[in-house]
Amino acid sequence: MKGLVIGLSGSELREGLSVLETLSNVTGSNVEKYAVLVSSNPEKVKGFHKLYLIKSGSIYTSFQSVLKIVSEVAPEAIVAVNMKDCVDLMSRVAASTDRYMVTEVALITRNGDDVYLARPILGGRALAYYKFTKGIVFTVAKGKFQPIEGDEEPEVIEIAPEADGYEVLGVEEKKRGAVDIESADIVVGVGRGFKAKEDLAMASELAQILGGEVGCSRPIAADFGWLDEDRWIGISGKKIRPKLYLPIGISGAPQHIMAANDSKIIVAVNKDKNAPIFNYSDYGVVADLYQFIPALIKVLKERLKK
Numbered sequence: 001m002k003g004l005v006i007g008l009s010g011s012e013l014r015e016g017l018s019v020l021e022t023l024s025n026v027t028g029s030n031v032e033k034y035a036v037l038v039s040s041n042p043e044k045v046k047g048f049h050k051l052y053l054i055k056s057g058s059i060y061t062s063f064q065s066v067l068k069i070v071s072e073v074a075p076e077a078i079v080a081v082n083m084k085d086c087v088d089l090m091s092r093v094a095a096s097t098d099r100y101m102v103t104e105v106a107l108i109t110r111n112g113d114d115v116y117l118a119r120p121i122l123g124g125r126a127l128a129y130y131k132f133t134k135g136i137v138f139t140v141a142k143g144k145f146q147p148i149e150g151d152e153e154p155e156v157i158e159i160a161p162e163a164d165g166y167e168v169l170g171v172e173e174k175k176r177g178a179v180d181i182e183s184a185d186i187v188v189g190v191g192r193g194f195k196a197k198e199d200l201a202m203a204s205e206l207a208q209i210l211g212g213e214v215g216c217s218r219p220i221a222a223d224f225g226w227l228d229e230d231r232w233i234g235i236s237g238k239k240i241r242p243k244l245y246l247p248i249g250i251s252g253a254p255q256h257i258m259a260a261n262d263s264k265i266i267v268a269v270n271k272d273k274n275a276p277i278f279n280y281s282d283y284g285v286v287a288d289l290y291q292f293i294p295a296l297i298k299v300l301k302e303r304l305k306k
């Protein structure tokens with residue numbers, strides 16, 4: 001069987017390699033590994049039989065080149081990490097080659113003779129299983145498959161980027177804050193329980209003492225504009241998987257928690273003991289955040305001598 005990883009960075013290819021390795025183990029058949037790297041700064045990643053390098057800063061200027069590689073390799077599985085640009089590219093590959101596609105796969109497993117790809121649904125409360133059939137295109141949830149480096153020196157083939165009707169007239173960088181909550185070990189989440197923008201200073205202080213970052217629910221970033229969109233956690237924001245997540249004044253809507261329930265430990269603070277967030281939490285504190293946060297900061301400062 002042949003597997004093709006499509007990625008926009010070396011680290012995405014290493015995650016993809018791990019997926020193909022898992023697929024080999026679960027299917028019990030040797031998966032011959034191919035990769036396409038679309039990047040303005042392509043690097044050689046070991047572990048693949050063939051590595052196609054497309055020197056381009058944009059997937060939109062390389063779609064036809066990717067299609068040609070898919071047709072040449074004729075892989076039984078096409079894999080990418082579930083990053084926005086890759087999902088966009090993969091869905092177009094799937095549609096153009098008449099393959100079926102599954103996104104955000106978190107698990108590859110076997111039941112009898114059949115292999116299944118599983119992805120969370122219903123706000124992370126259930127897993128949907130899709131039968132693996134040859135030709136499938138799928139993306140894997142970021143971080144679910146630990147990146148690996150192989151030994152095999154790939155045959156490197158450089159391909160010129162070839163677009164399909166797109167012309168990039170200019171590139172305008174989106175304004176970004178310096179924060180990267182997706183890789184933070186500790187995240188303090190703030191929600192509509194906070195009554196004013198100034199009150200978020202308490203959460204920032206708590207995050208700073210803990211060595212973490214502040215994240216938020218959608219209303220805080222999208223409706224009130226109190227925090228940058230880079231801090232928005234949820235299906236339409238960032239996905240986090242910290243060691244500790246502290247959602248404070250957040251009710252626990254599925255669209256929020258689905259992007260946070262891979263956190264190792266969740267400690268929720270909410271004044272409503274029936275708030276849904278407690279269903280997803282390892283520890284729950286039923287308290288008014290305006291009393292709880294200052295008290296917690298005081299204790300932490302004493303204990304940590306900050």
Ligand SMILES: Cc1cc2nc3c(=O)[nH]c(=O)nc-3n(C[C@H](O)[C@H](O)[C@H](O)COP(=O)(O)OP(=O)(O)OC[C@H]3O[C@@H](n4cnc5c(N)ncnc54)[C@H](O)[C@@H]3O)c2cc1C
Nearest residue numbers: 191192193217218234235236249250251253255256271289
């Ligand atoms: C298509 C779609 C996509 C969406 N995408 C996202 C997304 O990506 N991310 C996201 O977060 N949401 C998303 N939402 C919105 C989501 O459904 C919820 O509306 C939102 O998450 C609620 O935010 P919240 O928990 O901050 O506010 P609320 O639901 O209003 O919760 C506030 C909580 O604070 C508690 N509280 C109030 N005062 C205090 C106090 N003094 N002390 C302690 N607790 C207090 C309340 O008990 C309550 O539980 C999406 C919705 C849709 C329809």
